[in-house]
């Protein structure tokens with residue numbers, strides 16, 4: 001496998017709490033990976049270490065063969081991130097938000113207008129480009145935050161519970177936009193409690209518990225979403241402290 005992310009012996013300890021325990025993980029270019037697990041399993045910490053927001057206590061993360069600790073700003077340039085927080089400015093229009101972030105990403109002045117227009121079209125918000133973000137629905141804001149995360153053409157997209165607050169229709173729109181992003185061979189990793197939707201979208205499923213990866217299989221090998229749910233439940237049954245069953 002041609003790895004774009006290579007994680008070796010990764011641990012993160014906060015005070016006396018071990019959030020990640022000796023994680024080893026290879027993710028191939030263009031893969032779409034789902035990460036499941038109960039609250040406190042370490043999912044967000046893993047994504048934050050990948051995106052250089054948090055430094056590991058031990059171990060290494062290589063992105064495109066570059067060690068993240070050695071060149072965090074280069075790593076950030078390769079990564080786009082989406083979470084349930086949109087990180088948009090409500091008082092600015094959609095276009096103004098994207099122009100602002102383009103400048104932050106250091107995109108050349110004469111490229112910005114065209115890039116912003118193209119990306120607004122790809123997330124179906126071109127008609128609303130000059131409306132204030134405050135007037136947008138949760139789903140529209142989430143699509144605008146995909147646009148923000150994609151402005152600098154990242155090779156990796158990290159998503160932390162992107163479905164939060166989206167209704168069925170908004171979730172479908174979000175997925176359509178997300179699937180369009182796969183055309184460029186972008187690698188995508190998504191934390192979610194939504195096993196059904198993730199099983200449809202992703203090609204590889206990880207289950208984390210207590211800072212460890214307890215399950216890692218391709219969708220093809222798992223076969224059906226019922227098999228995945230069964231596996232999830234059997235892992236959680238062994239962990240009496242685990243939460244998250246109600247989210248199934």
Ligand SMILES: Nc1ncnc2c1ncn2[C@@H]1O[C@H](COP(=O)(O)OP(=O)(O)OP(=O)(O)O)[C@@H](O)[C@H]1O
Nearest residue numbers: 014017018019037038039040041042043044045046
């Ligand atoms: N900044 C921090 N300081 C101290 N402890 C932290 C910090 N961030 C995370 N932790 C702890 O690390 C563990 C893993 O947290 P993390 O947020 O990665 O879990 P998660 O799997 O993303 O959970 P959730 O599904 O609730 O978002 C938890 O016990 C959490 O309390």
